[in-house]
Amino acid sequence: MKDATHYYKDIHALLEGLKTVQPLSDDFHIHKFSDTPSTWVKETSIFRSNTYSIILLTKGEAKYKIGLSEYHITDGSLYFQAPQHLRYYYRLSDWEGYVIVFMDSFFENHPTLKSLVTQFEGFKISSKVVVPMEKDALSETTLMFEHLYSISYSNSKDRFEKAKSLLELIMLQSVEHYNQLYDNQKESKQHRIVKQFEEIVEEHLYNITQEQVEKQLAVSEIAEKININATYLGEVLKKVTGKSPKEILSDRIILEARSLLTNTDMAINEIAYFLLFQDASNFTKFFKLKTGFSPSEYRK
DSSP: OOOTTEEEEEEEHHHHTTOOOOOOOSEEEEEGGGGOOOTTTOOOSEEEEEEEEEEEEEEEEEEETTTEEEEEEEESSEEEEEEOOOOEEEEESEEEEEEEEEOGTTTTTTTTHHHHHHHOGSTTTTTEEEOOHHHHHHHHHHHHHHHHHHHSSOTTTTHHHHHHHHHHHHHHHHHHHHHHTTTOOOOOHHHHHHHHHHHHHHHHHHHHHHTOOOOOHHHHHHHHHHOHHHHHHHHHHHHHHSOOOOHHHHHHHHHHHHHHHHHOOOOOHHHHHHHHSSSHHHHHHHHHHHHHHHHHHOOO
16 A cells, blocks of 8 residues: 555554654564653544554543544553554543554464454454453553563563563453453344444455455445345444444445545545545545545545
8 A cells, every 4th residue: 555654554664653662573562651752643543553452551541443433541441452443542641551562473373372362352343442440450450561561671582472471361361351341241133233234344444455355345245244134234224323334334435535535645546446446536426425525625
């Protein structure tokens, strides 16, 4: 993807884009928020990053968008971000705590850690990603992050192998806290359908940004993936969200288009083809219908 400043391909690009610290390695990083320089970005645009993050906010306040949900995050929060998540934050106060960032290559040869990460509900597209922590749990979790931080910045030749084991412990604890909080929150059949729809849409949009698909997804194809009738899918979405499937799909494509227009120097025809429109005129017509502006007017 050409000059996609806010589509960060790795840890180096992410930390550089947020104007924060230097990464520890190509596939794993941890730092304290107190380590960050004054250049650290206070508010971001909506962006993607091909990284996983586990963040422990021991003190502070922020507005966040992660995946499909918006959050007001405060003291004592543990939260999670995955490659398929859209992300945005605005720091409302100074932060204390830790951020862990890693790539899938970090756990590729560590089967237990890989299983924990890839199966963890908190890393899924449409799941809740924030775990508010009680005092005792926060203290225990903070100690684990402190230990991981200390090992990662030590002179040990095996520090990153030790980091994998410590990250595994953090993941085990995260799964436990997450399940305790969310397992009892039962979903209706209709809400499960909405969740499945959102997951398919987000995965498709992510695959578009990775240039792994050749055409936009039709509502009928999504209904087939969920194993329900397209008409029934439309009825459920309208009832639960107030929007039709096409409206939700259009809104998500517009969000990607706005991000590309704002954060890259891609030509409008490049963006049109990147988002799998047949030609630039179709894209321009679609964009103006949804926003009231042509793509060039919006970019200005």
